[in-house]
């Protein structure tokens with residue numbers, strides 16, 4: 001019989017509710033989140049050895065930690081059609097989109113392949129917990145947690161990303177080479193976004209528990225050194241100004257629907273006889289000027305609700321299933337006193353002052369103060385438990401529960 005040793009899986013802790021922003025963090029190499037944001041965020045790379053000290057500690061005690069998520073579980077997840085997954089092979093480069101059957105994924109020892117799984121925070125609690133460590137950065141900037149698992153030599157090739165990323169080594173070793181080169185031309189003959197010229201300036205081998213932070217546009221190439229190498233990337237997003245403004249304006253335009261005054265038709269009893277019939281009437285220009293003033297289009301507050309709603313939209317591939325939400329309204333309110341309501345992992349919540357947006361919708365408008373408080377707790381602390389007051393007509397918490405946006 002073969003003797004085998006089952007190592008204890010790494011169980012990432014949930015970050016505390018109140019993050020100590022001015023204290024040194026191992027995760028950030030002994031600097032505080034405040035210092036990190038000032039010196040590195042969106043500016044320069046940072047390599048952190050032992051960002052997760054548990055790995056080194058366990059190794060010193062002779063009991064190295066195992067995978068937080070096993071390869072089998074990752075392979076199974078890659079077979080789910082709602083998960084965005086990609087299989088990339090090197091030598092020569094090839095690329096396929098999931099879902100994948102177990103047989104189509106090479107064995108861990110096979111060289112030169114990697115499987116990438118997006119949005120893992122919604123698929124596994126360990127990934128959601130790792131994501132919680134990064135809540136010193138606004139939720140509006142967060143994209144998702146991607147996990148890559150690879151055979152030796154596996155990687156996605158030298159490339160650059162347009163976004164900030166924390167690359168956490170979780171299993172096996174990965175060799176990272178980076179370059180702050182100006183030339184970011186892509187090779188036009190490949191099915192992947194791979195740089196035509198990559199001139200590595202720095203190189204490190206990352207062990208489990210090490211982390212590399214990269215701001216946007218730093219060229220990088222990560223190659224797995226061991227079978228089953230896992231890298232967890234916490235990725236951020238940043239829309240173009242054009243997109244933010246367009247989305248804000250579009251929602252503002254939609255909201256005019258709710259202003260009864262604007263439903264009235266243009267009236268021009270003061271129109272005089274004109275000799276320039278082809279011109280847009282002065283009277284119309286005068287009235288539109290007046291209406292625009294009333295809308296306060298020159299004030300940013302007018303646009304912010306639309307922008308907050310837009311940034312709280314879930315990922316396009318997110319799917320919510322309300323069929324599990326079977327409680328009646330009264331039962332829901334009763335349960336809420338005993339159990340915590342939490343956002344479904346694909347739900348996005350954003351606050352604009354005291355107004356809370358969930359999955360693109362304003363949830364606090366016209367709601368009781370108890371419900372508003374509940375939403376504020378959900379957005380800030382990501383949970384709520386408590387009493388709601390008596391009868392709550394159009395309880396938006398209950399509606400979100402029925403839609404599968406909030407779960408117990």
Ligand code: SIN
Nearest residue numbers: 148155156222231233
């Ligand atoms: C990987 O985990 O292999 C790729 C991550 C990246 O380079 O963005």
Ligand code: CO
Nearest residue numbers: 159160161220
């Ligand atoms: Co990258």
